[in-house]
Each structure stands twice: as structure tokens, then as C-alpha cells.
Amino acid sequence: MASSPSDAHMALLGTQFADLSAALMRDDDTGLDPQRVVRFATRSIPNTEHCGVTLLRPGHAPRTMTTTGELPQQVDELQYAVHEGPCLDASETDMVAITGDLDKDERWPVFGPRCAEETGVQSMLSVRLALAAEDQAAMNFYSRGRNAFTELDVGVASIFAPYAALAVEQTLREQDAANFHKALSSSRQIGTAIGIIMARKLVTSDEAFDILRRASQDLNRKLRDLAAEVQETGALPTTREKDPASSSEGG
Structure with a gap:
């Protein structure tokens, strides 16, 4: 049975999407870049x-995850500072936020005029990215021209949105895994350091932790870094304050 023109178009479209996916992969082919x-x-x-x-993550300040230059970062920082703008709207509430005259757009009375004056950007297009859990994000486009973006641009941006969402999702999961392993390693180091201090000073675990904590404050060093040194050397570094156990001698 002969294939129809629509079949050929779909096959071509599939090939084009496959080529696009390959072009967006990392050099090591471990995921989208x-x-x-x-x-x-x-x-x-x-x-x-x-x-x-x-990118918006619960418990964290908004941040710009990746850009093609300094201008988006400048625009985004202004949005984060005044708590309004198309990037935030698209991330939190709207599927698409588009504007062609920021200096007159009533949706963002503080951000719009300041953005136009300070950066020259008049047109923005923001498309929400579908992320897992409570994470929220948007892919944003910027132009100094007025009314720069069309419905066709919205369509093209929507094609790239799933790729951007997958790339962001993978990056976040990798960062979360790295942070988890770092926290787990720190926890183990602190536990080991407490055990060493307990053995050397014949104190309880609570007292050993308090000694470690006070040494961290006195030496102005992070607790995990100090614990790592104790684990490595088997001893607590000398602090400016004398150990109460060794303070029995008169001055």
C-alpha cells in the first residue's frame, strides 16, 4: 500500500525532531544540555x-539557570527584586506571558517601565516549563524592539519548551544527588569526629558535639570542614579558648 503525502510529512517531521534532539545533547550524550x-x-x-x-524552587530565591548573555540576567534580576514580571508569571500562573511594550504594560507597573529604561528591553515572551514536584520554571525570550514576538514565535518557543524542561529536570536531579551525597559525607565525618572527641576526652556524645561546635565558632570554620580535619588527624585543632578540662592550673 502506497504511503500518503501526510505519511511522508510525518516521517520527515519525526526525523527533524530526532535531529534536533541529537543537536541538543551534551557532548558525552548523558542528557540534554x-x-x-x-x-x-x-x-x-x-x-x-x-x-x-x-527557575523557582521552594525554599530558594528565584534564579536564572542558563542564558545566552548578560542581558537576560540583568532583566531577570530586576524581576526578582520587584517580585513581578513575565518570567515569574509564566513560571507560576500563566502558560505563556507575552508583551511588546513593557514600559506601558499595566500587568507589571514597577518592573515594566524600569526594565525598558534600564535595559532597553521592550518585548518579552515567556513559556512555562513542565517540571516535577513543586519546581517551577519558564523559558524566556528578550528583544529591545517593540511588538517583536508573534503567534508563530509562541509556537516555536512551545516546541523548545519540552526540551528545556527535560534539560532543567535532569540538571536539578544531578544537583540534588550531589548535594545529598555531600550532606551524607558531612554527616558521617561529623559522627566520626564526635566519636574521636568522646574517646580522647572521655565525654558524652552531646558534650563532644558541643566541643566540636564551639571549636568551629572559635576558629571561624565550617563544622563539616573541622570534622573532616578531626577525622583525618585524630585530634581537635587548638582553639583560642582553653579546654575547660585543662584549665585547672592557675594563671
């Missing part, structure tokens, strides 16, 4: 000057 995603997205939307990704 967020930086490549924003670069390719910028090239695919002629009227944009830059692209970036805004």
Missing part, C-alpha cells in the same frame, strides 16, 4: 536577541 537548548531556541526565533531559563 540547557545551554544548547537556549542557544538553538534563540536561533530559531529571528526577532529575539537572547533566551534564558528562570
Whole structure:
């Protein structure tokens, strides 16, 4: 049975998406590269000057995860400072936030005029990224021209959004795993250091932890770093304060 023109178009489309996925992969083929995603997205939307990704995580300040230049970072920092703007709206509430006259847009009465005056950016397009759990994000496009973005641009941005979401998701999971292993290692080091202090000073675990904590404060060093040294050397570094156990002699 002969294939129809629509079958050929779908096959071509599938090949193009496969080629795009390959182009957005990291050099080691371990996943999508967020930086490549924003670069390719910028090239695919002629009227944009830059692209970036805004990330919102519970318990953390908003941050710009990746960009194609300094301009997005400048614009985003202003949004984070005044708590309003298209990047935040797209991340939190709207699927798409688009504007072509920031200095007059009533949705962002503080951010809009300041952004136009301080950065020259008049047009922005932000598309929400679908992330797991409570993480939120948006891919954002920036232009100094007025009314720079069209409905076609929204469509093209929406094609890149799933790639950006996957790249962000993978990066976050890798960061979370690294932080977990670091915290676990620190916990083990602190536990070992407490055991060493208990054995050397014949004190309880609570007293040993208090000794370690006070030494950390006195030496102005992080607790985990001090614990690592105790684990390595088997002794607590000398502090400016005398150990109460050795203070029985008169001055």
C-alpha cells in the first residue's frame, strides 16, 4: 500500500525532531544540555536577541539557570527584586506571558517601565516549563524592539519548551544527588569526629558535639570542614579558648 503525502510529512517531521534532539545533547550524550537548548531556541526565533531559563524552587530565591548573555540576567534580576514580571508569571500562573511594550504594560507597573529604561528591553515572551514536584520554571525570550514576538514565535518557543524542561529536570536531579551525597559525607565525618572527641576526652556524645561546635565558632570554620580535619588527624585543632578540662592550673 502506497504511503500518503501526510505519511511522508510525518516521517520527515519525526526525523527533524530526532535531529534536533541529537543537536541538543551534551557532548558525552548523558542528557540534554540547557545551554544548547537556549542557544538553538534563540536561533530559531529571528526577532529575539537572547533566551534564558528562570527557575523557582521552594525554599530558594528565584534564579536564572542558563542564558545566552548578560542581558537576560540583568532583566531577570530586576524581576526578582520587584517580585513581578513575565518570567515569574509564566513560571507560576500563566502558560505563556507575552508583551511588546513593557514600559506601558499595566500587568507589571514597577518592573515594566524600569526594565525598558534600564535595559532597553521592550518585548518579552515567556513559556512555562513542565517540571516535577513543586519546581517551577519558564523559558524566556528578550528583544529591545517593540511588538517583536508573534503567534508563530509562541509556537516555536512551545516546541523548545519540552526540551528545556527535560534539560532543567535532569540538571536539578544531578544537583540534588550531589548535594545529598555531600550532606551524607558531612554527616558521617561529623559522627566520626564526635566519636574521636568522646574517646580522647572521655565525654558524652552531646558534650563532644558541643566541643566540636564551639571549636568551629572559635576558629571561624565550617563544622563539616573541622570534622573532616578531626577525622583525618585524630585530634581537635587548638582553639583560642582553653579546654575547660585543662584549665585547672592557675594563671
